[in-house]
Amino acid sequence: MQSLMTTIKKLKEGAKKPYSVPLECVITSRSDVIRYKTGGISKTMLFVSLCDATGYIKGSVYDIHKFDDIEDGEGVYMKNYIMKSESCLVITSKTHVMERGKMSVPEELVRESVLLTRPATPPPIDVSLVKKSPVKSTVTVTGKISQDEAVRTVDVGGEDVDVRNVTLSDKNCSVRMALWKEQTRSDVHPGDYITATNCIVKDYQGELQLTCTPRTTIKKQEPPEEKHEMTIVAFIPGGIHMQVAIEGSDTFYNIDKDILATFLAVTQNELKSALKEAVPLKVTATVLNKTIIAVEEA
Known part of the structure; x- marks a missing residue:
């Protein structure tokens, strides 16, 4: 006597063809709606993750409104679907999709099935x-x-x-x-x-x-710190900070006076005169968002 119900495991092991035998499963997740055109006609579809106690499978849904009133995590009863491959079940306008309520499905299978339509984001x-x-x-x-x-x-x-x-x-x-x-x-x-x-x-x-x-x-x-070899060719003295011009660059950089004074082994009061003598000054600079935060010998 033919079983009145099938399972995802049996379908994946069976023939790739249309089925009228009922399937009860849980929809665990769904993709965003995908819009496309065929022969100039606009169409929509989406993918759903389906899971029961025996396994899980991705469903291709070409009549997306069949799932309008069914929330993720709820059970569904389906007939007249198509097994396209071992990993894909097709739900068409002829497929009967009915609400079934809650079903008990192993949590591990639920977590794995969600990845069919919502894959983990790579690092x-x-x-x-x-x-x-x-x-x-x-x-x-x-x-x-x-x-x-x-x-x-x-x-x-x-x-x-x-x-x-x-x-x-x-x-x-x-x-x-x-x-x-x-x-x-x-x-x-x-x-x-x-x-x-x-x-x-x-x-x-x-x-x-x-x-x-x-x-x-x-x-x-936030931009990362970057190291560059650069040559300081001009500067504008300021209060705590000064602005410097770099050879071959249209970008002006800010730098704390203490950093340059320490690098040149002078006091802040001596810095302006020391820079006049030192430019063009070639350094290896650590830069963060147009600010020089450290300098060392090039």
């Missing part, structure tokens, strides 16, 4: 490590915006989509990153240090690049 890495990452891998990157291109519109599957390319840099290298749709309005500019989460590594004409995803968040970060 931040430098730009140089992005260049060593596998194509199609997901990374979180931290770097300084060195270039920012104007927003432009491109055709993606018959839909006009805004895209903005920025270049992220660190001491060793740079990588181009594409921001899409609402992300193009992110309030970040050249000189800002940012962390961008959940970016995909892509190969474009032999060059590794990054593209943001719907899960990407972009946040400004």
Whole structure:
């Protein structure tokens, strides 16, 4: 006699085909709504994580309103779905999705199933490590915006989509990153240090690049300390601080007078005269956000 109910484990072990046998499971998580076009027609879909006592599986939902009134953590009763692969169950407009109420599912399986639609955010890495990452891998990157291109519109599957390319840099290298749709309005500019989460590594004409995803968040970060060899060529005396001009740079840096006086082995009263004698003064400077916080012999 055929069972009146199936399980996720049985479905994953069975044939890849449509099923009418009922499945009772818990929806543990869902992705953001994904918008796309087919033949010029705008459509939507999302992914759900489904779990029962025997395992878990990702569901592709092409009629997203079937889950409007069902909250994550609630049980569902489903019929007329399709097993597309061992790891994916398809829910169409013909699938019956009904509320079932609470179900008892092992916590460990629940935690693991959530990652199907809400993967853990990778820890931040430098730009140089992005260049060593596998194509199609997901990374979180931290770097300084060195270039920012104007927003432009491109055709993606018959839909006009805004895209903005920025270049992220660190001491060793740079990588181009594409921001899409609402992300193009992110309030970040050249000189800002940012962390961008959940970016995909892509190969474009032999060059590794990054593209943001719907899960990407972009946040400004405090700039790191950096060491540079520089030559001080002019200065403006101030109170506690002074401003110095650097050879070959349009940037003026602030520096505490005590730092320079200690470096030149003079008192603050002697500093102005000592600097006049010392410039051009070549130093190795530790810089934090246009402020020199330490100097040493170059």
